[in-house]
Amino acid sequence: MDNVFKKGLRTGVILGIILIYLIITGFVVIASTIIGNFLQIDTTALVGNYAGLAVFIGFISLLGGSSAREKDQSGSWFQIILAGLTTGVVGGIMIFILVYITGMMISAGTDIRKYLAQFSTESTNLLLYGKEPLIGAFYQFALITVSCFAGAIFSFIGEKLALTEKFRSFRTNSLNSYEKTPLARLTTTPAAKYFLYGLLIIILLGIPFFASQYWNYILGTVGIYVMMGLGLNIVVGLAGLLDLGYVAFFAVGAYAMGLLTSPAPIGLELNFWVVVPIAIAMAALAGILLGIPVLRLRGDYLAIVTLGFGEIIRILVKSDLLAPYLGGPQGVRDIKGPTLLGKAFNSEQAFVYLILLGILLVIFVTIQLQHSRIGRSWIAMREDETVAQAMGINTYRAKLLAFAIGAAFAGLGGALFASRNQYTGPEDHNLMVSINVLSIVIVGGMGSIPGVILGAFALKGLPEILRQIEDYRILAFGGLLVVMMIWRPEGLWPAKRRSLEFHPQEDEEPPDL
Numbered sequence: 001m002d003n004v005f006k007k008g009l010r011t012g013v014i015l016g017i018i019l020i021y022l023i024i025t026g027f028v029v030i031a032s033t034i035i036g037n038f039l040q041i042d043t044t045a046l047v048g049n050y051a052g053l054a055v056f057i058g059f060i061s062l063l064g065g066s067s068a069r070e071k072d073q074s075g076s077w078f079q080i081i082l083a084g085l086t087t088g089v090v091g092g093i094m095i096f097i098l099v100y101i102t103g104m105m106i107s108a109g110t111d112i113r114k115y116l117a118q119f120s121t122e123s124t125n126l127l128l129y130g131k132e133p134l135i136g137a138f139y140q141f142a143l144i145t146v147s148c149f150a151g152a153i154f155s156f157i158g159e160k161l162a163l164t165e166k167f168r169s170f171r172t173n174s175l176n177s178y179e180k181t182p183l184a185r186l187t188t189t190p191a192a193k194y195f196l197y198g199l200l201i202i203i204l205l206g207i208p209f210f211a212s213q214y215w216n217y218i219l220g221t222v223g224i225y226v227m228m229g230l231g232l233n234i235v236v237g238l239a240g241l242l243d244l245g246y247v248a249f250f251a252v253g254a255y256a257m258g259l260l261t262s263p264a265p266i267g268l269e270l271n272f273w274v275v276v277p278i279a280i281a282m283a284a285l286a287g288i289l290l291g292i293p294v295l296r297l298r299g300d301y302l303a304i305v306t307l308g309f310g311e312i313i314r315i316l317v318k319s320d321l322l323a324p325y326l327g328g329p330q331g332v333r334d335i336k337g338p339t340l341l342g343k344a345f346n347s348e349q350a351f352v353y354l355i356l357l358g359i360l361l362v363i364f365v366t367i368q369l370q371h372s373r374i375g376r377s378w379i380a381m382r383e384d385e386t387v388a389q390a391m392g393i394n395t396y397r398a399k400l401l402a403f404a405i406g407a408a409f410a411g412l413g414g415a416l417f418a419s420r421n422q423y424t425g426p427e428d429h430n431l432m433v434s435i436n437v438l439s440i441v442i443v444g445g446m447g448s449i450p451g452v453i454l455g456a457f458a459l460k461g462l463p464e465i466l467r468q469i470e471d472y473r474i475l476a477f478g479g480l481l482v483v484m485m486i487w488r489p490e491g492l493w494p495a496k497r498r499s500l501e502f503h504p505q506e507d508e509e510p511p512d513l
Contacts, residue, residue, distance in 0.1 A: 283411020
């Protein structure tokens, strides 16, 4: 009984801290507005709406109540109820105090923005459901308590009914039944695969033609991050090297394109198609130069060194010392785009097709490398570098090659990025670019090409569409990474090898002796 009560107290405090953080950062107001718009509820009178707020806080509290009890716990109903209510009461009291105090401060005429920048009269009224401070705070307390109680009950019932196991069994039986059908055997033939690939390419080529300028811009942005994600996937997903300075190679490609095609500051104004291989080669050379001194390091030490390298590149291109050559803080402007048969690529639609071509090229190279001796060397090195070295693999050369190829892909992405925007500057190559690309690889699935593509759409496409939550991108990244590491560490679309590593067949019956 004491353990149940302590678990409820601990979970309630964590739930309260999470809700307080979401409230004081203003994320609750934004989420309530989005949910209210989705539910088609009128939100003109408030920053958000009451129904959206109740759904958002109730959902989080439901998850808190579900995690309040020990899994596989064979306790009584009283213990389950105690765990849920304890969590709800503790978390509800914390939110009650916060909402009541801020409500009283607003009622007294205090400018609460001096203390909490994301708070306003409208957002406080939203949290109070338009009521008096005491009544509105009690509503929040009741909502959190009831939701936590319901979460504990639902979790207990679901475990007793073995819903998760039944769903897994249903999915497995359905897949096994489908695999025995003639249609399944037909779709696994090489001809069917090539047909599906061709159909997918046709669809991708048709989307930009019908999409608007705005959607083509989003597709182009996602495509550039897909390209960089595939490059970092070689370094992190296949070779197992944690690189936090990947943006440096992206910057090398972008500045190579800018400096060699723009009229200033160098004034060479070379052709786009001539500069693209130069940008790729320069980025690959930068990867080799970085790798020669640092690739004897491992783990966290390698990550710290690459992080420093990325920051060095950003500071150098921003410095006044190199401003006559690199443009300084103002960057490089009037970057020329490509031309084909005398026709300039001066629209987002044309650049989407060019970016798609680059992605297909990168995917082709990646697939060839994955199934080659080099790719197998990377995978062996990722699993255990010492054993790989003992088996005769030159791990230093394999690391250097991974860095060079990954950097080359980033350089291609940087060149297309600078040409599309007709500008590149230091602010385009900050640490967040590296974090974004690394998040794409982790969330999508390390070592998986479809996973990287799906991760890019999830982490770059959705924030571009939902502009309202753009300011909370870092918060969303952090929360999503925590959720992925707990519930699906292999990623959204994992590689088959890594999926087997995270989900070994432990439930198989032992052979008869």
